[in-house]
Amino acid sequence: MRKGEGGRGNAEGGKGQGDDGDNGAAAARLPSSFRLPPSSAQAASASLGFSDYAGVFLMFARNSLIRDMTFRANFIIETISSLSWAVMNLGFYALVYNLMEHAGGRTIAGWTQHQFFVFIATTILVNSLVEALFMENAEELSELTRTGGLDFVLLKPMDPQFLVSVKKISWASLGKVLLAVALLAYSLPRIEGLQLSLLQLVLYPLYIVLGTLILYSIMIALAATSIWLGRNQSLYDFWFYLTNFSRYPMEIYSGRFGAPLRHAFTFVVPILVVINVPAAILAKPMTANNPDKLLLGAFAVAAAVGSLVISRWVFTRALMSYRSASS
Amino acid sequence: MIVRAQVWWTILQMCIAERLAYRGDFILGTTMRFLPIVTQIFLWTAVFASAQSDQMAGYSRNDVVAYYLLTMVARAFSSMPGLASGIATQIRDGQIKKFLIQPIDLIGFSLLARIGHKLVYYAIAIGPFAAVFYLCRGFFPGWPAGEVTAAFVASLVLSFLLGFFLESSLGLAGFWTLEISSLLFVYMLFNFFFSGHMFPLDIVPDPWRTAIEYLPLKYLAYFPAAIFLGKVPENRLWLEVGVEAAWVAFFIVLCRWLMHRGFNRYSGFGG
Known part of the structure; x- marks a missing residue:
């Protein structure tokens, strides 16, 4: 962002966010001569602690819930529709396993049907978290850039990436979490020879969070490109096609073409570890004599940290190119 | 008659020019659409390996891959992105009024716009x-016989028309409900699974299979x-194409x- 453009708190820009129920309207009431140098906002953001951020996050969550409950019918329809996609998808894999068992097969790339259901439950869990927390916000970033609404985010004495990332929470997407938990409860006891240990139960949610963070990093980095491009409407398409690769066990990517693909999506853009690592932790018995699995687990932690750092860098760089709009 | 043909020709040219404006986005979008096929190839390879x-x-593994690629061709004809929602939006925000006061037919205009869109797309x-x-x-068994190829081409053209009129009907439901997004969502869900886009319909066991057979999807x-x-089967080939034409x-x-x-039932106000 250029110096001197930090304080465009005029009423016109406020319209872009008017329906959010946030303090965009308050900012819009500021006199047009009001100018806040970017450095003061940054200084103020540095002085805020974790509890302040947690408080703002809870307020966002509360506002979003109130908003969702205002349009209750819409909320119910959205919940049902996102559930039906997940159920239909599950039906497809049930069909494939049924077909394969008739032809004498038992596993897809080493995953039995119930292990694979755990994999699907993990996919649903991670994706519903990403959709609930970040998806709408990342899509909104393109619109904020185009309309100049990002000015109001930059004005506030908080980290802009935080404000942009969690402003709206889509509660309807969280309905799928229940489905995922039910699917886990159904599948886990049906996996032959699986004895769940405490370590597995601790590591699973941890890796779900790490996977969500990796996907968030990729999403926010992609969304930040809209600051450079002015508009990025195919963001969601690109996101869908890219993450589509993560929805399958990594073992299926083998052979002359599969192996390079697997390496690229593990080590360059680490989307394959997002679902695979937590799903394998829970569904496949842990054995100490499996160094590959341990290495992959350690790598997933590094990948999550690395992705966050890189996406932060991309976001900050993109923000520096922001030139406001309107007025 | 000639004047009318000229009007339609002008509309078609206009729609083509409009579409060409975003060709970069088009190329990117088309290429990306093949990416899910890649994962399907790996998935089915693993299934057949087991x-x-x-x-x-x-189906052999090659048949399944060929099937997915061919459904891409079919969907290049039958998918109508933004058609139903576009019509519903026009109804909601009043743009539909222009079709009431100008001597242009709403469906005819949309059909030409869509043909223009598709021609540029192809x-x-x-x-x-x-x-x-x-x-x-290597995944394909080779070109089928002449008659089968003719039926294939006919089925593609009919699938374009079916997709167009089916989605237009959904969009026109906007006259009654204004907001059709949930209706569209249900349609998309059914379309994705029961059109054969996600998997060959032959793998579905009865009685579901028979039920899907009776749907136009x-x-x-x-x-x-x-x-x-x-x-x-060749003896049912043209009968099936006939059923499609009836739909x-x-x-x-x-x-x-x-x-x-x-x-x-529509009331339009203002300018």
Whole structure:
């Protein structure tokens, strides 16, 4: 962002966010001569602690819930529709396993049907978290850039990436979490020879969070490109096609073409570890004599940290190119 | 008659020019659409590697891959992005008024716009499609006989018409409900699974299979691919194409009827 453009708190820009129920309207009431140098906002953001951020996050969550409950019918329809996609998808894999068992097969790339259901439950869990927390916000970033609404985010004495990332929470997407938990409860006891240990139960949610963070990093980095491009409407398409690769066990990517693909999506853009690592932790018995699995687990932690750092860098760089709009 | 043809020709040219403005986005979008095929190839390779037999529900692994590629062709004809929601938006925000006061037919105009859209799409998409099909030629059993190829082409053209009139009918429901996004969502969900886009419909066990057979959705993706791969018996080939044509006729009539009923209950205010 250029110096001197930090304080465009005029009423016109406020319209872009008017329906959010946030303090965009308050900012819009500021006199047009009001100018806040970017450095003061940054200084103020540095002085805020974790509890302040947690408080703002809870307020966002509360506002979003109130908003969702205002349009209750819409909320119910959205919940049902996102559930039906997940159920239909599950039906497809049930069909494939049924077909394969008739032809004498038992596993897809080493995953039995119930292990694979755990994999699907993990996919649903991670994706519903990403959709609930970040998806709408990342899509909104393109619109904020185009309309100049990002000015109001930059004005506030908080980290802009935080404000942009969690402003709206889509509660309807969280309905799928229940489905995922039910699917886990159904599948886990049906996996032959699986004895769940405490370590597995601790590591699973941890890796779900790490996977969500990796996907968030990729999403926010992609969304930040809209600051450079002015508009990025195919963001969601690109996101869908890219993450589509993560929805399958990594073992299926083998052979002359599969192996390079697997390496690229593990080590360059680490989307394959997002679902695979937590799903394998829970569904496949842990054995100490499996160094590959341990290495992959350690790598997933590094990948999550690395992705966050890189996406932060991309976001900050993109923000520096922001030139406001309107007025 | 000639004047009318000139009007339609001008509209078509206009729509083509409009579409060409975003060709860069088009090329990118078309190429990206092949990415899910890549994962399907790997998935089915793993499924067949595990099975004892190299045939499942009458499909070999190569057949399945060829099937997915052919449904891409079918969907290039039958998918109508933004059609239903576009019509519903026009109804909601009042743009539909122009069709009431100008001597232009709403459905005719939308059809020409869509043909223009598709022509530009094919002109650009033929590159990525040809490249992918050439690379994947090993998965195909070869060109079918002349008659089967003719039925395949006919089924593609009909699938375009079916897709157009079916989605237009959904869009016209906007005269009654204004907001059709949840209706569209249900349609998309059913379309994705029961058109054969997600998997060959032959793998579905009865009684579901029979139920899906009676829906028009299978003509949007499954049917052209099944013809090409010889899954439709030759003695039933033209009968099936005839059923598809009957569905097209049904949706043409439905679409017209909905439009007239909709115009009758519509009230437009302001400029």
